[in-house]
Amino acid sequence: MTVTAMPPTAGEQTEAPEGKGKGKGKRKKIIVAVLVLVVGAAGWFFFLKPDAESAPVPGEVVVLDSIQVNLAAGHYLRLGLALQLTEEAHDINGSKALDAAITVFSGLEIADVARGEQREELREELMEKLDEAYHGEVLEVFYTEFVTQ
Structure with missing residues (x-):
């Protein structure tokens, strides 16, 4: 006897059908990347930005x-x-x-x-x-x- 499709067991994870759920993972990665860039830019601006050259006294x-x-x-x-x-x-x-x-x-x-x-x-x-x-x-x-x- 041959089995062509077996139902998943409780410990196994099933893959979502194509088109469903994959967009959420990419969206989360993009949001995290944007947040990292914003926090990094703000940190540079407030802490590492070189002082503007002041006019000579x-x-x-x-x-x-x-x-x-x-x-x-x-x-x-x-x-x-x-x-x-x-x-x-x-x-x-x-x-x-x-x-x-x-x-x-x-x-x-x-x-x-x-x-x-x-x-x-x-x-x-x-x-x-x-x-x-x-x-x-x-x-x-x-x-x-x-x-x-």
Whole structure:
């Protein structure tokens, strides 16, 4: 005698017919995965997130001696500068700033330095050179003297 189908015994587990019950297992796995990601992202945000770089704190202002810079056509510019340093910067050498000012202003026409808009553009150009020379220790440059002849 041959048996083709035997009823399951009490200790054996039966498989659900296809299409029934398999979706619940996948859904649970997806929900668990999403929850793990959310908890992980929240933990990173609150505990491991690097602090945003804060703006540098202004420190002392260093006033440099005035210099005379030769302009075009025999004119000159008497230029005085002050440097706003960061809180961490101390005892900087002003020679780099004076050299940068000479580089920016030398040989310009008197009309180029006489107008306010041009002076601000020149200040920005000088600030770029100071940022390179002092590696971010100078926050701002101020004109303390600006006389042309």
